[in-house]
Amino acid sequence: MKTLLKTILALFSLTLLGQQQVSTSAKTIQQALLKKEELSKASIVKNIPFENIGPTVMSGRVVDIDVNPDNTTEFYVGYASGGVWYTNNNGTTFTPVLDNSPTQNVGDIAVDWKKGTIWVGTGENNSSRSSYAGIGILKSTDKGKTWINVGLHDSHHIGRILINPNNSDEVIIGVIGHLYSSNNERGIFKTTDGGKTWNKTLFVDENTGVIDVQQSPNNFNVLYAASWERERKAWNFDGDGKNSAIYKSMDAGSTWVKISKDNGFPEGNGVGRIGLAVFDENTVYAFHDNQFRREKGKKKKGKSNALTKDDFKTMSKAEFLKLKDKKLNSYLKMNGFQEKYRAENVKQMVRSGSVKPIDLAKYLENANSLLFDTPVIGAEVFKTDNGGKSWKKTHEGYLDDLYYSYGYYFGEVRVDPQDKNAIYVLGVPILKSKDGGKTFKSISKENVHADHQALWVNSKKQGHLIEGNDGGLNISYDDGENWIKLNTPPVGQFYSVYADNQKNYKIYGGLQDNGVWVANNNAKVNKRWKQTGKNPYESLMGGDGMQVAVDDRNPNIVYTGYQFGNYYRINRESGRQTYIQPKHTLGENPYRFNWQTPIQLSKHNQDILYLGGNKLHRSLNKGSNWETISGDLTQGGKKGNVAYGTLTSISESPFQFGVIYVGSDDGYIHITKNGGGTWEKISNTLPQNLWVSRVIASKHKKERVYATLNGYRFDDFTTYIYQSDDYGKTWTSIAGNIPTSPVNVIKEDPEKENILYVGTDNGLYVTLNKGIQWHSFTNIPNVAVHDLVIQPKAKELVVGTHGRSIYKANITSLQKLKAENEDALFKIRNIRKSSYWGNSWSKWLKPNTPKLKIPFYVNSTKKVTINIFNEDTLINEIEVDAEKGFNEVSFDVSFSKKGKKAYLKKEEDAVLKKAKNGVYYLPKGKYKAVMNSSKQKFEIK
Numbered sequence: 001m002k003t004l005l006k007t008i009l010a011l012f013s014l015t016l017l018g019q020q021q022v023s024t025s026a027k028t029i030q031q032a033l034l035k036k037e038e039l040s041k042a043s044i045v046k047n048i049p050f051e052n053i054g055p056t057v058m059s060g061r062v063v064d065i066d067v068n069p070d071n072t073t074e075f076y077v078g079y080a081s082g083g084v085w086y087t088n089n090n091g092t093t094f095t096p097v098l099d100n101s102p103t104q105n106v107g108d109i110a111v112d113w114k115k116g117t118i119w120v121g122t123g124e125n126n127s128s129r130s131s132y133a134g135i136g137i138l139k140s141t142d143k144g145k146t147w148i149n150v151g152l153h154d155s156h157h158i159g160r161i162l163i164n165p166n167n168s169d170e171v172i173i174g175v176i177g178h179l180y181s182s183n184n185e186r187g188i189f190k191t192t193d194g195g196k197t198w199n200k201t202l203f204v205d206e207n208t209g210v211i212d213v214q215q216s217p218n219n220f221n222v223l224y225a226a227s228w229e230r231e232r233k234a235w236n237f238d239g240d241g242k243n244s245a246i247y248k249s250m251d252a253g254s255t256w257v258k259i260s261k262d263n264g265f266p267e268g269n270g271v272g273r274i275g276l277a278v279f280d281e282n283t284v285y286a287f288h289d290n291q292f293r294r295e296k297g298k299k300k301k302g303k304s305n306a307l308t309k310d311d312f313k314t315m316s317k318a319e320f321l322k323l324k325d326k327k328l329n330s331y332l333k334m335n336g337f338q339e340k341y342r343a344e345n346v347k348q349m350v351r352s353g354s355v356k357p358i359d360l361a362k363y364l365e366n367a368n369s370l371l372f373d374t375p376v377i378g379a380e381v382f383k384t385d386n387g388g389k390s391w392k393k394t395h396e397g398y399l400d401d402l403y404y405s406y407g408y409y410f411g412e413v414r415v416d417p418q419d420k421n422a423i424y425v426l427g428v429p430i431l432k433s434k435d436g437g438k439t440f441k442s443i444s445k446e447n448v449h450a451d452h453q454a455l456w457v458n459s460k461k462q463g464h465l466i467e468g469n470d471g472g473l474n475i476s477y478d479d480g481e482n483w484i485k486l487n488t489p490p491v492g493q494f495y496s497v498y499a500d501n502q503k504n505y506k507i508y509g510g511l512q513d514n515g516v517w518v519a520n521n522n523a524k525v526n527k528r529w530k531q532t533g534k535n536p537y538e539s540l541m542g543g544d545g546m547q548v549a550v551d552d553r554n555p556n557i558v559y560t561g562y563q564f565g566n567y568y569r570i571n572r573e574s575g576r577q578t579y580i581q582p583k584h585t586l587g588e589n590p591y592r593f594n595w596q597t598p599i600q601l602s603k604h605n606q607d608i609l610y611l612g613g614n615k616l617h618r619s620l621n622k623g624s625n626w627e628t629i630s631g632d633l634t635q636g637g638k639k640g641n642v643a644y645g646t647l648t649s650i651s652e653s654p655f656q657f658g659v660i661y662v663g664s665d666d667g668y669i670h671i672t673k674n675g676g677g678t679w680e681k682i683s684n685t686l687p688q689n690l691w692v693s694r695v696i697a698s699k700h701k702k703e704r705v706y707a708t709l710n711g712y713r714f715d716d717f718t719t720y721i722y723q724s725d726d727y728g729k730t731w732t733s734i735a736g737n738i739p740t741s742p743v744n745v746i747k748e749d750p751e752k753e754n755i756l757y758v759g760t761d762n763g764l765y766v767t768l769n770k771g772i773q774w775h776s777f778t779n780i781p782n783v784a785v786h787d788l789v790i791q792p793k794a795k796e797l798v799v800g801t802h803g804r805s806i807y808k809a810n811i812t813s814l815q816k817l818k819a820e821n822e823d824a825l826f827k828i829r830n831i832r833k834s835s836y837w838g839n840s841w842s843k844w845l846k847p848n849t850p851k852l853k854i855p856f857y858v859n860s861t862k863k864v865t866i867n868i869f870n871e872d873t874l875i876n877e878i879e880v881d882a883e884k885g886f887n888e889v890s891f892d893v894s895f896s897k898k899g900k901k902a903y904l905k906k907e908e909d910a911v912l913k914k915a916k917n918g919v920y921y922l923p924k925g926k927y928k929a930v931m932n933s934s935k936q937k938f939e940i941k
Contacts (some may be wrong), residue, residue: 021689021714023181024740026154029135029717032740033102036763039739039776044857044885045766045814046778050799050807052490053507053523055537058514059449060491060803062468063125065456066111072458075466077473078106080124081132081784081803082491086144091466091475091486096781097144103762104783104803105132107158107176112168116143119171121158125211126453127179127232127239127408129595130493130512130802132761132784133715134158137173139195150195154178154185156715159211159228164220164252169194172253174210174225179232181715182206188213188225190253201249202256207231208243213253214278217417217459222281223249224388225256226274230408234665234691234713236640239408240291244271248388259388266290266380275411279420282387285394285437287425289407290377294398307331309361320350320357335364341586355587366564366590366643379403379427381413381437394437402427410452417459424480426452430467432480443480451513470513490525490805495596497800498548499791500555507808508560509787509800510545516560517545521794521808540570541577549601549609559601559623564643565593565613569623580623582611591615592637594646594665604657612647616662616676629676634664651705653697661705661728663692669707671728682728683707687720693744700753703727708743712761717742721758721771734771747788751815757797759785764799766814775885780807813855813886825866825931826855828938831893833924838915847917852891852938854929858882866891867930868899873906875899875922891929893940895920 040046060082067075073090076097083098084106098104098120107125111118122134133156138147152158152175159174170192177186186209188202202210208229216222225248229241245267246260261267270292277285307327312320325343332341349355379399382391403410407427416422421436429444430452444450449471458464463479472487493512499521500506508518516539523536543562551557559580561567569578584591591613602608609619614637616630637645646665653659658675667690669683683692690709698704705728709720719735721743734756735743741760749755758765761784764777780799787800795815799807813826829852836848858864861884868876868891876896880889895903895912900920904910912920928937 021711021716023178023715024717028740030153033135036739036776039737040778043775043778045775047883047885047887048777048779048809049888050777050779050809052525052804053806053808054490054525055492055517055519055805056488056490056525057535057537058492058511058517059472059487060493060512061470062454062473063106064109064454065466065468066109067456067466068113069459072464076109076111076118077468078109079491079803080126081105081493083781084109084120084144085489091473094489099781101138101147102782103135104781105134107134108161110161110163112163115168117141117168118144119161119163121161121173123155123157125157125159125176127230131157131179133179137195151198152185152189154183159209160213162213162215166220170252171195172213172223174213176209176211176228178715180713188253188256201253202247204243211273211411212276214276216278216281219281221250221252223253224276224278224284226276228273233640235638235642235644237642239289240270240272242269242271244274246274246286246388260391263389264391265382266292273408273411275413277413277415277423279415282385283420284384284388285413285415285423286382286391287411287413288380288382289403289411290380292377294375294377309364312357312361315357317350317357321347337363338583346586349586359587362590363586366593376405379407379425381425383437399440402431412453412455414455414457416457416462418462424455424457426455445483447485448474448483491803492805493802494786494800494806495545496547496787497789497798497806498550499789499798500550501552502555505791505794506555507798507806508548509806510547510560513544515542515545516540516548541568546596547599549599551601551606553606559599559609563595565597565611567599567611582613582617582626592643592646594643594648596648598647598650600650600652602652602657603654610650610652612650612662614646616647618676630679633662633670633679634668635666648692649695651695651697653702654699655702659697661695661697663695663707665691667692669695669728686722686731690720694746696746696748699748699750701725706746708746710742710744712742719743719760721746723771736767736771736774738765738774744784744786745788747790749815750790750792755814757788759788780804813857817857821859823859823932823934824857825929825934825936828852828854828929828936830939830941832941837921838917838919847915850893852893853888854891855886855888856931857886858884860884864931869928869930870903870925873902875903893922895922
């Protein structure tokens with residue numbers, strides 16, 4: 001009876017809580033990867049070209065660096081979500097080596113330089129909001145040409161890989177495990193047969209993994225490891241726990257003993273992430289993110305007696321009313337309270353009871369401020385000189401302004417192999433010590449990004465450092481006094497992209513931890529900008545770059561901002577920035593703003609701006625003033641240290657002003673048809689409690705709306721895509737044949753309603769029939785696609801990836817295809833004649849060769865001939881081995897031998913001049929391309 005009662009209660013609890021998210025199994029993910037590979041091979045859009053347009057000047061997060069010890073100009077760099085890149089010229093150029101693998105998500109890399117074998121632990125080793133899961137351990141024995149997955153498929157995130165220098169088949173892996181759920185495949189794994197089989201040699205529990213493993217430089221038998229207990233939810237991150245500790249092995253990782261118990265190293269629930277650096281068998285440094293709370297200290301003599309927000313948390317009404325107006329006004333002004341809140345009227349509000357003193361503290365508190373206000377001990381360095389028998393903190397007091405309250409994001413320490421007292425600790429900024437950690441000095445410089453993630457220290461030449469951070473890669477030869485920047489790979493981590501409506505349109509994008517950037521759409525990825533002194537990309541502001549909107553009437557008016565809803569109206573002509581975040585009233589609960597707060601400019605009136613917190617706000621005057629046009633449109637938030645219960649997506653119908661959809665991070669979708677007068681929840685029949693990554697009002701049908709849900713924050717990687725043709729009353733899944741992967745964005749084609757584009761955490765897809773069948777774009781890597789925008793005049797799809805910067809592709813062919821069973825040529829862009837065709841201004845330079853792109857479609861894989869005519873004269877023919885679907889051939893705008901003779905016979909007075917490369921190029925005029933019965937005209941101007 002008790003068992004039956006428990007079952008009934010459990011079922012009742014599940015009903016009350018709604019849908020319970022379940023993490024996607026490793027088997028399902030492996031099947032999805034195989035499905036994508038098959039889908040890509042058969043894709044009819046696989047030959048549509050994509051161009052990467054950068055930026056490169058601002059990079060993405062580096063997680064690891066592996067340098068050839070015998071040739072330090074040769075090394076590999078692992079980017080968190082941008083793959084692995086190789087250089088053999090000291091970082092002058094890089095080549096991607098992971099592009100032909102199923103993922104670009106990297107936690108750690110290790111290289112056997114003697115054999116050329118590369119090991120990649122997939123899944124980032126940090127635990128940030130966008131730390132993507134991996135698919136296990138990848139191994140290449142041909143320097144990255146091909147990859148095989150050698151196991152640990154359910155590991156998700158890899159902390160460290162060590163290769164035995166004396167036996168390359170013996171490898172140790174530190175596995176952190178799932179980020180958003182519990183799992184058993186975490187701890188330390190060892191292989192002695194090159195990855196054919198694995199043995200789990202250290203397991204703490206299903207919530208504790210291993211973040212770092214380090215070896216004694218001259219004895220691989222002696223290993224040290226750091227376990228880390230951590231749990232992230234969409235609403236909370238707990239990055240510490242009693243199971244975070246240090247372990248030691250004396251038999252090359254076969255067995256382990258905890259060595260941080262009752263011997264000087266912190267213990268208990270406040271122990272956070274630990275990084276290790278081993279100088280020799282006995283000398284080890286441990287860099288600890290101490291999450292225990294600081295002791296409350298007394299105010300120092302001479303310290304300012306200015307009011308702080310903490311003063312109001314315990315202040316009584318009587319004490320508040322006794323405050324001098326000047327002192328209170330100073331607090332209000334210094335902390336950005338609105339003009340209406342000044343001492344006299346705030347005191348009146350407190351007298352009347354509508355406001356309490358504590359409200360003056362709450363008014364300032366949001367997720368961003370609380371992130372920095374948490375009074376934890378923070379970064380600490382410990383050292384053992386006896387192999388872990390005892391530990392001692394190396395410094396007195398606190399290492400302030402290094403970790404703040406998010407030390408989980410860093411955790412790396414290095415020791416100079418030639419000097420056991422020289423160490424480096426990575427945070428914000430990077431510090432070095434020459435006295436064993438007693439004192440420290442910053443070695444961050446003006447051309448080095450603030451968040452430091454990886455460091456290689458040359459064991460043979462002191463002062464030679466290669467350092468990786470959230471902004472890319474730097475190299476120093478004088479121990480950090482000066483740094484060279486090595487940002488040439490396009491590995492930016494974009495949250496959002498936007499295209500304005502100018503003829504030569506501009507592309508804007510918000511980057512992870514690297515602000516908002518803008519460039520002309522024809523930006524090129526090359527080094528020419530170093531000669532001109534001007535990079536194609538320009539930074540608009542810092543922080544974590546967020547969404548962008550540009551006034552269609554004046555492209556100099558730009559709305560954008562940084563995390564947690566901190567938005568600005570920027571006048572690029574005058575340079576003026578106006579802060580426009582909506583403010584709650586004093587006494588009201590502060591608004592909750594998502595990390596990626598959504599905004600939208602109304603297409604009906606470009607003075608009207610929408611911004612979503614937990615409520616929807618509308619400004620009728622470009623953000624200068626706000627009105628709140630809804631109640632709370634979320635489930636109400638949850639207790640935690642991450643803003644949650646917030647809006648994530650806003651879409652106003654282009655058919656009617658005031659028809660607005662909003663989606664939230666906790667699974668709600670609402671609609672208003674009267675500008676916020678009333679709201680209706682329309683998500684009851686959809687999967688519950690998931691992140692609404694997009695809700696999009698259709699451009700083609702007034703009643704149509706699309707929604708994508710994302711379970712990434714539950715380790716649920718199911719593909720959720722829905723369409724409704726009745727304002728969301730009923731929904732139909734259109735996920736179709738897309739392989740399992742969380743969905744970030746959906747976009748309608750502006751010209752053809754049957755065409756939809758979808759960006760997932762592992763690639764980009766298109767459907768030509770409303771989701772019945774999806775096709776994979778293959779000319780971009782398997783990378784997370786966060787945002788898409790279509791520039792309708794240019795007919796270009798702009799792709800914002802979270803790891804490989806921005807791509808764009810012309811989609812005219814997709815829009816113009818009439819039937820999938822008919823061959824067709826598509827519009828050919830005109831080309832301008834140049835005297836440099838086939839020539840160059842110097843004999844030492846390669847001749848300029850024109851390339852005219854001819855796009856076409858064939859209904860089956862076959863050989864086709866495209867004939868080029870001048871009027872009715874055949875002047876060239878191009879034979880192509882075409883694959884079923886969309887193709888593109890490059891024509892060098894030349895005559896064939898037969899074509900030249902035919903042309904001169906017809907045009908008796910024509911004079912054709914041979915270029916220096918021996919080619920006869922077509923003169924100015926009108927031409928046509930013909931493939932079977934399909935024709936397209938083009939002109940050489």
